[in-house]
Amino acid sequence: MQDIPLLRVAAIVGFCFAAKLIFIPSSTQGMVEEITADRALTILSQKAEGGDKEAQYRLAIAYQKGRGVEKNYPEAVKWCRRSAEQGWPAAEYKLGLMHENGDGITKDPTQAIHWYRQAAEQNYAPAENKLGVIYTEGRGVAPDYGLAFQWFRRAANHGLSTAYHGLGSLYLWGKGTRRNPAKAAEMFTEAAERGLAVAQADLGFLYLSGEGVPRDYDRALQWLRRSAEQGEVTAETGLGHCYASGQGVKRDYRQAAAWFLKAAEHGDTVAQHNLGALYERGLGVSLDYVEAYKWFSVAATHGRTESRGELKALEHTMTPAQIGHGHERVTAWENVHAGVEIISLLETDEILE
Numbered sequence: 001m002q003d004i005p006l007l008r009v010a011a012i013v014g015f016c017f018a019a020k021l022i023f024i025p026s027s028t029q030g031m032v033e034e035i036t037a038d039r040a041l042t043i044l045s046q047k048a049e050g051g052d053k054e055a056q057y058r059l060a061i062a063y064q065k066g067r068g069v070e071k072n073y074p075e076a077v078k079w080c081r082r083s084a085e086q087g088w089p090a091a092e093y094k095l096g097l098m099h100e101n102g103d104g105i106t107k108d109p110t111q112a113i114h115w116y117r118q119a120a121e122q123n124y125a126p127a128e129n130k131l132g133v134i135y136t137e138g139r140g141v142a143p144d145y146g147l148a149f150q151w152f153r154r155a156a157n158h159g160l161s162t163a164y165h166g167l168g169s170l171y172l173w174g175k176g177t178r179r180n181p182a183k184a185a186e187m188f189t190e191a192a193e194r195g196l197a198v199a200q201a202d203l204g205f206l207y208l209s210g211e212g213v214p215r216d217y218d219r220a221l222q223w224l225r226r227s228a229e230q231g232e233v234t235a236e237t238g239l240g241h242c243y244a245s246g247q248g249v250k251r252d253y254r255q256a257a258a259w260f261l262k263a264a265e266h267g268d269t270v271a272q273h274n275l276g277a278l279y280e281r282g283l284g285v286s287l288d289y290v291e292a293y294k295w296f297s298v299a300a301t302h303g304r305t306e307s308r309g310e311l312k313a314l315e316h317t318m319t320p321a322q323i324g325h326g327h328e329r330v331t332a333w334e335n336v337h338a339g340v341e342i343i344s345l346l347e348t349d350e351i352l353e
């Protein structure tokens with residue numbers, strides 16, 4: 001039987017059930033090889049046991065994600081470490097993620113950075129970008145914007161969209177480099193055109209404000225919509241503001257409420273507060289003090305300080321029964337949305353497997 005490429009074996013393990021047969025074209029014209037997912041896993045395991053570092057990495061992924069096997073985090077860590085110790089950059093990066101997130105292993109920021117750096121020194125773009133994020137946000141190390149800028153630039157040279165966004169953010173903030181809004185817009189554009197939702201949102205905000213680019217409401221709304229259609233919460237809130245204030249569009253409170261609701265459900269406290277205000281005044285929605293109470297309360301619970309004052313003022317206009325119903329709605333919302341949070345704006349899951 002011909003040797004089957006690892007990528008093909010990994011695909012079989014990942015996407016097929018053991019009972020199904022996969023037909024692999026062989027090098028002999030007109031012939032096919034028949035292989036089950038079980039057989040594919042056996043081949044992958046044999047190669048891994050034989051010291052093949054790519055097979056070790058792909059076996060680690062199979063165990064981590066339950067592709068063709070039961071999820072087994074200790075096994076995932078074991079095979080990932082074996083591959084990483086042989087210098088496979090994707091495994092080094094993955095082992096860094098495991099240490100950072102405590103995924104099958106004790107959290108250890110120092111070890112996470114060590115393995116990210118090992119992968120980055122082999123020009124592995126996701127690891128370069130990750131180091132940019134770490135030094136920007138100070139995860140396990142003191143913030144170092146100069147180093148963050150260097151790592152983002154290296155990752156951007158490999159075309160990674162999140163790295164372009166990271167560079168743009170540093171140019172906009174003037175951290176790690178001289179403040180340059182025009183350069184920030186250029187970097188955001190690179191990332192936005194590659195489809196990165198948060199960069200599309202940030203580019204839209206630049207066009208709204210006219211910072212780094214000429215003010216252009218049409219382009220602003222175009223980028224904000226493209227971003228919001230991907231579920232980017234900042235863009236959803238931004239569109240809500242545009243419709244509520246009439247910035248670049250005809251004022252439309254109904255549209256504002258719809259966009260604020262999307263963002264509020266995604267955990268944005270600004271949108272939650274604004275939605276409460278619309279319900280309190282009956283703008284774009286039916287006047288509803290109980291719903292207003294819910295949204296002010298949710299926003300206040302998650303750190304929006306001005307919502308606390310609105311909540312206290314609103315309580316003076318509500319009956320005890322309405323306040324009780326408000327509490328019930330808050331509890332119901334929190335139960336459904338437990339764990340909702342906004343991830344770092346400087347990274348997404350761009351792991352190369």
